[in-house]
Amino acid sequence: MRDYERYIRYRTFPTPWCPGCGDGIVLKTIAMAFADLKLPPDDIIVVSGIGCSGRMPTFFNTNTLHVTHGRALTFATGIKLARPEKTVVVISGDGDATAIGGNHLIHAARRNIGIKMILINNGIYGMTGGQVSPLTPQKFITETTPYGNIEPKFMASELLIAAKASFVARETVLRMHPLRQVIKKSFEHKGFSVVEVISNCHINLGRRNKLKDPITMTKWIASRSVTQAEYDKLTSEEKAHKYPVGILMEDKERLEYSELYYKHIVPAAKEAAAKQSAEGK
Amino acid sequence: MSKKREVLQGNIIAAKAAVAAGCNFYAGYPITPSSEVAQYMSAELPKLGYDFIQMEDEIASLGACIGASLSGKKALTATSGPGFSLMQEHLGMAVIAEIPVVIINVMRGGPSTGLPTKPAQADMLQARWGTHGDHPIIALYPAFSDEIYSETIRAFNLSEKFWTPVILMMDEVIAKAHEDIEIPDQKEIAVFNGADHPLDEDLNIYDRQIGEIPPRVDFFKGYPIHIDSLEHDRHGWPTTDPALVDKMQTLRMQKIYSRLDEIIKFKEYRMEDAEIMIFSFGVSARAAIAAVDLARQQGIKAGLFQALTIWPFPERELKERFKRIKKVLTVEMNMGQMKLEVERVATDDVNTRALLRANGVPFTPAEVLQSLKEFVK
Structure with missing residues (x-):
C-alpha cells in the first residue's frame, strides 16, 4: 500500500465518473497532499455539495460529509468554528460553488475562515447531463444553450481575490505535480484557501464543442493556461482566451476567522462578564 | 430560596x-x-x-x-x-x-x-x-x-x-x-446528553432495530465516518436499493411514532366536566383560557386543551376526549390549519367549529367567548 492509499476508502468504489474524467486525478492528488502532510485521517473532514465532484468525499477514508447543492461551505463553517484544530476541506464543482453556492463562496472568502476549498472547474453541469454553468465559456453549445452561450463567465479565482480570499491558486488536471504542491500549500495555509482546478468534461461539454475526447480536451485546456508573467504580457483580446496558473494570491498575515474569534471575541466577552459580576449585575 | x-x-x-x-x-x-x-x-x-x-x-x-x-x-x-x-x-x-x-x-x-x-x-x-x-x-x-x-x-x-x-x-x-x-x-434542570455510540471498524452508524433510538456518532471520534443527505445504508453510504430505502424511511418514522408518550405534551384547563372543548395553542390559547372562565360565568361548561406538542399531533389524546365531549372549537391565528387535524381525528358525532383570523390581530377573550356562545346555541 502506498502512503496516500490510507486516505482512500476503497470499499465505496467504483466512482461514478466517466472514463478520462479529471475528477480521478483530483481525488488522488488530494490524497497525496494528505499523505505529504501526514495528517491523521480522523483529523480531516471533507465536505461537498452536489455534482460529479460532490461525490468525491465518499471515496476518502477521512470524515466525510455530503450535503445539499451549493451549501458545503456553510456546513464546513460550522465545523471549523466548532473544531478549529481540524483540517476542513470542501470540494465543489463550478456550478455548485459559483451559481447556487455563490453567496456562501464570497462570504467564506470575506470571513477568511480556515476552510481549504478545491474548486473543480470543468465549465459545465456534468451530473445533470450538460447544462450551462457560470463558468462555461461564451458561445459554447450546452444542453440549455443550444444556440450558444450568450453569458460571460466568471473568472473564479479573480472573483475570490476580489472577495478577499487569503490564498488563491489555479492549476489544471494536466499538471499533476504542481497541482499536488499547490494543494499541499493550500492545506498548510491558515485562512480561507481555494485551489481552482481546471478539469475536462469531454462527455458533457467537449462532445458538443469539438472537444469530444479527453486528449483533445486536455490539450485545449493546456493551450489556454499560462504563467502569471506570460499572462501579464498579453493584450486584452488575447487574455480573453487564456488564464494564469500558479499561486495568484497568498496573504499569510491575515488572521483566520476562528483564531480571531477565540483570541478577540471570547476574551472580550469574558472581560465583560467579569465586569458585570463585579458590579453585581 | x-x-x-x-x-x-x-x-x-x-x-x-x-x-x-x-x-x-x-x-x-x-x-x-x-x-x-x-x-x-x-x-x-x-x-x-x-x-x-x-x-x-x-x-x-x-x-x-x-x-x-x-x-x-x-x-x-x-x-x-x-x-x-x-x-x-x-x-x-x-x-x-x-x-x-x-x-x-x-x-x-x-x-x-x-x-x-x-x-x-x-x-x-x-x-x-x-x-x-x-x-x-x-x-x-x-x-x-x-x-x-x-x-x-x-x-x-x-x-x-x-x-x-x-x-x-x-x-x-x-x-x-x-x-x-x-x-x-x-x-x-434535567439536561439530556446523547451517549457516544461504541463504534467498531465496520462503521455501522445507522444500524439499529425499528423503534430503537438511533445510536449515531459525531465526527472526530476515532473512526472516520460518512454522513450523507442522500438516502443511505447502515454505513451512511448512498444507496437507491428499494429494500434499504424502505428500511431507512421506517426507522426514521418509527423512532418518533413508536415513542409518542415521550414526546406528546399538553395542558388542560377546566376540562373535568367540560361539555365544549377549545383546542388552541400559543397566543390564542391565552385568550381561550380567559374565555373559558367568562363562559363558565355564563353557564357554559367550556374547557381548554392547550397543545404544547404540535407535531406529532396529539391524536390519541383528542380521540380519548371526543368519547365524552361532542363539541370542539379550534382557535388559531391563520385561515384554518390545525383545524384540519382536529377535523381529521374527530369522530362523526363530534361537532367541529373554528375561530380563525390571519390579519395580524390576536383574538380577545370576548371574541372567543362570542364564538363559544354561537356554538352552544
Missing part, C-alpha cells in the same frame, strides 16, 4: 433556556421578530467560550448549525416565516441524516414577507410539511413565559434523544412580550 422573579422578553427567555439546556453553538440571520435571540447569544455565548456566528442567510445558518452539531455541539438557530422557508432545505437534511438541532420559528403574518411586525400562527403546516419528502418532525409551542423556558429545554432534550431537528414555535406576541418569570436553578 435563591430564585428571583425577573421580567424578560419571550425571545430572551428562550435564549436563556437554550444556554441552560447546553446550547454551545448559535448561527443565525437577523429577522423580525426573532432577532433578540441572536443578539442575546452574540453577547452571552462567547462569555462561556462558546460559538456565535452571523451567517449570510438562513440556509447558511442552519447549514452551519448542522455542521457544528456533527462536530459535537448543541446548536440553535432562530428565525421567522421568510427565513423558516429558506431553512426547509436543511431541515430535510437534518431529518434524513438524523442530526440534532433546534430551530426557533417566531411566527409573523405571511405569506412572503407579509406582516413583519404582526403575530400569526400560520406556519403550523409548514413546520410539518415544509421540507420535501416523507418525514417525521417534532414541533413544540409554548404559550406562557414559564412554558417558553421549559419547552426550549425540552426541545433540546428531544432533539438530542431522538437525533432529530426540533422546531420551537412561537408567535410575535409571546416572543416580544416582556413578562415575569422565575428562572429555575441550573441544578433543577
Whole structure:
C-alpha cells in the first residue's frame, strides 16, 4: 500500500465518473497532499455539495460529509468554528460553488475562515447531463444553450481575490505535480484557501464543442493556461482566451476567522462578564 | 430560596433556556421578530467560550448549525416565516441524516414577507410539511413565559434523544412580550446528553432495530465516518436499493411514532366536566383560557386543551376526549390549519367549529367567548 492509499476508502468504489474524467486525478492528488502532510485521517473532514465532484468525499477514508447543492461551505463553517484544530476541506464543482453556492463562496472568502476549498472547474453541469454553468465559456453549445452561450463567465479565482480570499491558486488536471504542491500549500495555509482546478468534461461539454475526447480536451485546456508573467504580457483580446496558473494570491498575515474569534471575541466577552459580576449585575 | 422573579422578553427567555439546556453553538440571520435571540447569544455565548456566528442567510445558518452539531455541539438557530422557508432545505437534511438541532420559528403574518411586525400562527403546516419528502418532525409551542423556558429545554432534550431537528414555535406576541418569570436553578434542570455510540471498524452508524433510538456518532471520534443527505445504508453510504430505502424511511418514522408518550405534551384547563372543548395553542390559547372562565360565568361548561406538542399531533389524546365531549372549537391565528387535524381525528358525532383570523390581530377573550356562545346555541 502506498502512503496516500490510507486516505482512500476503497470499499465505496467504483466512482461514478466517466472514463478520462479529471475528477480521478483530483481525488488522488488530494490524497497525496494528505499523505505529504501526514495528517491523521480522523483529523480531516471533507465536505461537498452536489455534482460529479460532490461525490468525491465518499471515496476518502477521512470524515466525510455530503450535503445539499451549493451549501458545503456553510456546513464546513460550522465545523471549523466548532473544531478549529481540524483540517476542513470542501470540494465543489463550478456550478455548485459559483451559481447556487455563490453567496456562501464570497462570504467564506470575506470571513477568511480556515476552510481549504478545491474548486473543480470543468465549465459545465456534468451530473445533470450538460447544462450551462457560470463558468462555461461564451458561445459554447450546452444542453440549455443550444444556440450558444450568450453569458460571460466568471473568472473564479479573480472573483475570490476580489472577495478577499487569503490564498488563491489555479492549476489544471494536466499538471499533476504542481497541482499536488499547490494543494499541499493550500492545506498548510491558515485562512480561507481555494485551489481552482481546471478539469475536462469531454462527455458533457467537449462532445458538443469539438472537444469530444479527453486528449483533445486536455490539450485545449493546456493551450489556454499560462504563467502569471506570460499572462501579464498579453493584450486584452488575447487574455480573453487564456488564464494564469500558479499561486495568484497568498496573504499569510491575515488572521483566520476562528483564531480571531477565540483570541478577540471570547476574551472580550469574558472581560465583560467579569465586569458585570463585579458590579453585581 | 435563591430564585428571583425577573421580567424578560419571550425571545430572551428562550435564549436563556437554550444556554441552560447546553446550547454551545448559535448561527443565525437577523429577522423580525426573532432577532433578540441572536443578539442575546452574540453577547452571552462567547462569555462561556462558546460559538456565535452571523451567517449570510438562513440556509447558511442552519447549514452551519448542522455542521457544528456533527462536530459535537448543541446548536440553535432562530428565525421567522421568510427565513423558516429558506431553512426547509436543511431541515430535510437534518431529518434524513438524523442530526440534532433546534430551530426557533417566531411566527409573523405571511405569506412572503407579509406582516413583519404582526403575530400569526400560520406556519403550523409548514413546520410539518415544509421540507420535501416523507418525514417525521417534532414541533413544540409554548404559550406562557414559564412554558417558553421549559419547552426550549425540552426541545433540546428531544432533539438530542431522538437525533432529530426540533422546531420551537412561537408567535410575535409571546416572543416580544416582556413578562415575569422565575428562572429555575441550573441544578433543577434535567439536561439530556446523547451517549457516544461504541463504534467498531465496520462503521455501522445507522444500524439499529425499528423503534430503537438511533445510536449515531459525531465526527472526530476515532473512526472516520460518512454522513450523507442522500438516502443511505447502515454505513451512511448512498444507496437507491428499494429494500434499504424502505428500511431507512421506517426507522426514521418509527423512532418518533413508536415513542409518542415521550414526546406528546399538553395542558388542560377546566376540562373535568367540560361539555365544549377549545383546542388552541400559543397566543390564542391565552385568550381561550380567559374565555373559558367568562363562559363558565355564563353557564357554559367550556374547557381548554392547550397543545404544547404540535407535531406529532396529539391524536390519541383528542380521540380519548371526543368519547365524552361532542363539541370542539379550534382557535388559531391563520385561515384554518390545525383545524384540519382536529377535523381529521374527530369522530362523526363530534361537532367541529373554528375561530380563525390571519390579519395580524390576536383574538380577545370576548371574541372567543362570542364564538363559544354561537356554538352552544
